[in-house]
Amino acid sequence: MDESIYAPRDWGVHPPYLIEAYKSTKVRAPREPLVALPQTLSELTGPVYGHGAVKDGDDDLTLNAVVDGPPLGERIVVCGRVADEFDNPVPDTLVEIWQANAAGRYIHEADGHDAPLDPNFLGAGRCATDADGRYRFITIRPGAYPWPNHHKGFRPAHIHFSLLGPSFVTRLVTQMYFPGDPLMDIDPILLGIPNETARRALVATYSVEETVAEWALGYRFDIVLRGREATPREG
Numbered sequence: 001m002d003e004s005i006y007a008p009r010d011w012g013v014h015p016p017y018l019i020e021a022y023k024s025t026k027v028r029a030p031r032e033p034l035v036a037l038p039q040t041l042s043e044l045t046g047p048v049y050g051h052g053a054v055k056d057g058d059d060d061l062t063l064n065a066v067v068d069g070p071p072l073g074e075r076i077v078v079c080g081r082v083a084d085e086f087d088n089p090v091p092d093t094l095v096e097i098w099q100a101n102a103a104g105r106y107i108h109e110a111d112g113h114d115a116p117l118d119p120n121f122l123g124a125g126r127c128a129t130d131a132d133g134r135y136r137f138i139t140i141r142p143g144a145y146p147w148p149n150h151h152k153g154f155r156p157a158h159i160h161f162s163l164l165g166p167s168f169v170t171r172l173v174t175q176m177y178f179p180g181d182p183l184m185d186i187d188p189i190l191l192g193i194p195n196e197t198a199r200r201a202l203v204a205t206y207s208v209e210e211t212v213a214e215w216a217l218g219y220r221f222d223i224v225l226r227g228r229e230a231t232p233r234e235g
């Protein structure tokens, strides 16, 4: 096995563990230097999740938790291509998303935001990429929500993403943002990513092509696992 198969993490792209303006990082950032583990067989090969773990309909958040009607909010399509650092497609990889509802509220006991839950919206979905590395979700555009990190803090609208990729080394947990959101300019999590090009990689592109006429706006969010063009992890 070629141990140089994955490039080391580029800290010019990914946020540091400690971000001064992002309070939570102060208690969870490592205090000691990290110990690099060699990329052995287990790191380079497993796990791999494929279509077997995903059920039909898991990719449609407007239907996967319906109780008595459609969820409220703006229906959107979120799709893209997952590639490796050499622009090869990454097929059969698990893509999971989770998000707040249209009012900016999560179904989670720790979410005390004074906004309504939607009984028809779970806010979680998953799918596997196809042979060309493509994925596609139908969901509701999430609302911004207050964040106690700082006075008048609100998170920009975002969707959380987790990708396994072909191995442990390619695992990526990150967030997708929406173009034109003014809160992105003052968000300590997004600003923790060290350069503008890398920050832009987390902003979806509005896509006429992916828009479904008279039904849903389309957003494109392409993801690169590892390498110089890697999609940054979240802070």
Ligand SMILES: [Fe+2]
Pocket: 099, 100, 155, 158, 160
């Ligand atoms: Fe969130």
